[in-house]
Each structure stands twice: as structure tokens, then as C-alpha cells.
């Protein structure tokens with residue numbers, strides 16, 4: 001099952017905390033209220049500058065619905081205070097806090113911690 005294998009490459013176990021803070025790009029490289037994709041060890045990571053909320057989020061770029069690398073181009077918004085991204089293809093929506101799919105029976109996505117320091121965006125990984 002190639003699809004399951006690909007999804008598993010994004011599975012993160014954050015229970016032991018971040019081991020590596022990856023310097024992704026400058027803050028100014030990300031559009032306001034939008035996303036961009038960065039690569040880390042062969043993974044595509046969608047990073048969102050949710051400037052309306054003054055928050056940053058990161059998740060896998062891979063949409064589990066049709067296994068498309070598109071989430072960084074999705075629309076971001078909020079549902080009852082919860083930040084979310086909608087896939088640009090079929091509008092499956094995922095929480096940027098938990099990775100849960102909010103509007104369909106769909107696999108969850110992996111999310112990653114983000115921090116901003118000295119004008120740079122860092123993404124936390126466990127490996």
C-alpha cells in the first residue's frame with residue numbers, strides 16, 4: 001500500500017518534544033494570511049503566516065484525500081476559534097492545531113510546531 005507508506009512518512013511523534021528546529025526561511029518570504037511550502041529531509045511542509053491572528057502554523061503539504069501536495073496553497077480561516085486550512089482541490093478542511101479533518105471522514109494530517117526568532121521562521125521536528 002504505497003499511499004499508506006507515504007502518509008506514514010509524515011507521522012510525527014511529538015511526545016518527547018522537538019529535537020531539531022529547522023530554519024525554514026525569512027518571515028518576509030511568507031505571504032500574509034497565506035502559506036508557502038518548504039522542504040525538510042524530503043518532506044514537503046506547508047507553513048502558514050496567519051497574520052490576522054498573529055500566529056504561525058505548519059503541517060504536511062500532502063492532502064490525504066487524493067495524495068496531492070497542495071495544502072500550502074489552501075485557504076486558511078477559523079471555525080469557532082480553531083485555525084484551519086481548506087485543501088484547494090475538494091475543500092476538505094483540517095485543523096491547524098490538531099491535524100484533524102473537520103468536515104469529512106478523512107485521515108488526519110501531521111502538524112509541526114513553529115517559532116519565529118530574529119526575522120526567521122523555524123519548524124520543529126523530532127527527527
Ligand code: FES
Nearest residue numbers: 063065087090092
Ligand atoms: S485532494 Fe485535497 S480535498 Fe481532495
